[in-house]
Amino acid sequence: MILQSRNKPKLLWLQSITCNGNTHSFLNHPELFSILSHFELVHHPVLESAYTLENVIKGEVPCDLLIVEGAFKEEGFLKSGVEVSSVLKKYADKAKYIISAGTCATFGGIFKENDPEEISGFCFDGEEKTPRYESYASKLISLPGCPIHPRWLSYLLLMIASGNKVPLDTLHRPVELYGYTVHTGCTRNEYFEWKIDAKQFGVKEGCLFYEQGCQGPYTRGSCNKILWNDTSSKTRVGTPCFGCTEPGFPQAGLYRTKTHMGIPATMPLGIPRRAYLTLTGVVKSFKIKRFTERLMEYDK
Amino acid sequence: MKIAEKKALKRESIIQTALQLFSANGFHKTTIPDIAAKLHMSVGNLYNYFSSKDILAQEIIKYTSEVLGEEIRKINMQDISAREKIRGIVTVYFTMAQEKPEMIEYFLRVYLSNREVFSDGCEGMVCVSGFITEIMIFFDDAVASGELRNQDFFSAFGLFMGYLGGMVFLKGEGVLPKEIEYYIDDISRNIYNALKA
Ligand code: SF4
Ligand code: SF4
Numbered sequence: 001m002i003l004q005s006r007n008k009p010k011l012l013w014l015q016s017i018t019c020n021g022n023t024h025s026f027l028n029h030p031e032l033f034s035i036l037s038h039f040e041l042v043h044h045p046v047l048e049s050a051y052t053l054e055n056v057i058k059g060e061v062p063c064d065l066l067i068v069e070g071a072f073k074e075e076g077f078l079k080s081g082v083e084v085s086s087v088l089k090k091y092a093d094k095a096k097y098i099i100s101a102g103t104c105a106t107f108g109g110i111f112k113e114n115d116p117e118e119i120s121g122f123c124f125d126g127e128e129k130t131p132r133y134e135s136y137a138s139k140l141i142s143l144p145g146c147p148i149h150p151r152w153l154s155y156l157l158l159m160i161a162s163g164n165k166v167p168l169d170t171l172h173r174p175v176e177l178y179g180y181t182v183h184t185g186c187t188r189n190e191y192f193e194w195k196i197d198a199k200q201f202g203v204k205e206g207c208l209f210y211e212q213g214c215q216g217p218y219t220r221g222s223c224n225k226i227l228w229n230d231t232s233s234k235t236r237v238g239t240p241c242f243g244c245t246e247p248g249f250p251q252a253g254l255y256r257t258k259t260h261m262g263i264p265a266t267m268p269l270g271i272p273r274r275a276y277l278t279l280t281g282v283v284k285s286f287k288i289k290r291f292t293e294r295l296m297e298y299d300k
Numbered sequence: 301m302k303i304a305e306k307k308a309l310k311r312e313s314i315i316q317t318a319l320q321l322f323s324a325n326g327f328h329k330t331t332i333p334d335i336a337a338k339l340h341m342s343v344g345n346l347y348n349y350f351s352s353k354d355i356l357a358q359e360i361i362k363y364t365s366e367v368l369g370e371e372i373r374k375i376n377m378q379d380i381s382a383r384e385k386i387r388g389i390v391t392v393y394f395t396m397a398q399e400k401p402e403m404i405e406y407f408l409r410v411y412l413s414n415r416e417v418f419s420d421g422c423e424g425m426v427c428v429s430g431f432i433t434e435i436m437i438f439f440d441d442a443v444a445s446g447e448l449r450n451q452d453f454f455s456a457f458g459l460f461m462g463y464l465g466g467m468v469f470l471k472g473e474g475v476l477p478k479e480i481e482y483y484i485d486d487i488s489r490n491i492y493n494a495l496k497a
Contacts, residue, residue, distance in 0.1 A: 260444055261450060261453045263439065273440070279433050
């Protein structure tokens, strides 16, 4: 789909049950308007756009690209007296692409906690496919994150606007963004390798895996590669990753890595348990002076 | 037989022989010429396989740890309860103390008592990881299934291995009134009761 300026794809952003987080995150994109200039924004909940919510609900709005934000319920969630699910269906059928923006729209997220039986993502319920999946799989792109990184969304929008194919994984996430883990690019990797733990939040030294509950080694996302505000990330400032891009988010006990007699209950992604335990048992035996020291002395 | 295979066999026979001599006579009293003589090989040739007595000693602890680890691994792979696995591990350990006493002796009397030999190259768990890893896997599974109580690794490990080591030590000193198998049931039950959820 190569686009002429006169024939820009029509972008419709719809919300279901949401905290607005993905909308707000995207508003922080430094090149927001240049990105949107590749599209005709037919409706957006907070940005000025051609059509009102009333037009949207009546089904009068054209739509090539549908972005959905928020978690879903088949029945009982109304906007202006109309079931949100029925409004969504109308546009999802029309659209050439459907982007689920954020973990709620993708897997159910935080809202699912309130009613795990009824509330889900648009095409996935946690990792399971919803009945809707069959109808929309061919055009679905998942962008989980709580919230999504604005640059992840802009990457995708620009790929679509320029007619590029976006390679996806089995949960329909772009592999360019979700092919590696948050652990990739973390400045604490050397501490992880040698099993030196941070003893408190906010310090530069140590890894947050064992003692602070960091989910980086099993969370797919590019937070340490495409930095937040182009500057930093949770783990860089000394806060554990909560695994917000994963179908199981939010886990109970976000600041705790579940262990069995000190052994992590979940192994880093793709690493066999025996191999991991052999290696950690060995590296823990080393006392490396450099890793026990502060990186910077502030009190001098 | 290929040369590499021959060398591997020779290497293993050196380990076996040295293991017996070290366990029986102690690390310091056993010399490289003693080991070479028992193997009918020249001292120079033995040094082709192991460049020093310390390195040979370290290879032996790795070897015994792998052998014991392999036995526990077989137990870990079985679809049985943690209670039965404890019994399995106790049995493996005591059987080894009966059939290959030099292995356990080596651990108790050479490895644990000559720390300076193992300080450089065998720090902490480096040389015993074959065995420790399997114990970790056993604990991990048993806590995940809810059978054993979640606690610090070393408090559980110390209880388990300290008890087994202690019994084999008593046997070695000749003070156990009965054969060591006699104690398997009670010891397994005691360990299980101490660690269960
Ligand atoms: S802090 Fe987290 S992401 Fe960083 S190295 Fe440790 S486990 Fe990996
Ligand atoms: S660091 Fe982890 S919790 Fe934070 S935004 Fe990235 S994936 Fe989500």
